[in-house]
Amino acid sequence: MRKMLLILTMLLVPALAGAQGMMHHMMKNVKDERRVLNIPAKMKTMQKKMMRQHMATLASIVSLVAEGKLDEAGSLTKEKLGTNPEDIKRCSRMAKMAGEPDFLKFGMAMHEKADELAEHAKKGHRDKTLKSLAELINSCNACHERFRH
Template identity: 30%
Template sequence: MKLSSLFFLIALLAGNALAEDSRQLAPLPPPAQEALREEMRGNLLAINEILSLMAAGKVKEAGQLAETSLGQSAMGRHRGKPLDARPGAHMPPAMHEIGLDGHRAASEFARVAATGDRDKAIAELPKLTGACVACHYSWRIR
């Protein structure tokens, strides 16, 4: 087999592996899906602002934002909604646990950032984004 066709074959197989979604399905009612996705867009915005603050050397501010937007202080924001619009209430326990890990990681980052130690705070950041990755790579809602 020519080398170029071998590469083609590998690319084809890799493409198939990606097309086959092996993530577990978490069945959420449509209003909960909508609430989750809206919260997620806020998460992305928050991560970007936290990184911007860190880059600007505003470590304590980054920590404060992490706590209020992603940390344990940000838990339960759907509590007042009807049950079918509350994402956490419909998540399988293993999925919910990853979400809780993310909140805990954000609060841990916030605690370290509150000391103003930039290097130590930076070392906490991958744990925070790690929760986003862990959930997205194991769970889907559609």
């Protein structure tokens, strides 16, 4: 039994060391090129909390569309993600504070896509709603590609 363990160790240790070396090699060229948002820590905590709510909203939208409740999906989208003066002000303040005008641009693109989704949903157009949903998710992705904390 002990001998088996010894043999196993002798085989495993170099294999693991090799894998680690390879990972190290692979990660050598990995660079995070996103721009860092220069805002206070508490602001970041608040922003991330809001982001997790966005994620929950997307889940609710998908559920409502699947249940055929397009009208509700439209109202929820408009209320939670659509353009409203408060959100625009918040995005604008964030962009100014961080000195990153593009933050507002990406934020507005997302809110406007949500407005579009809401309109399709309100009219009962399921396929157009889903198409807008994919584009909405990509508008989230676009900002995540550009900025980080």
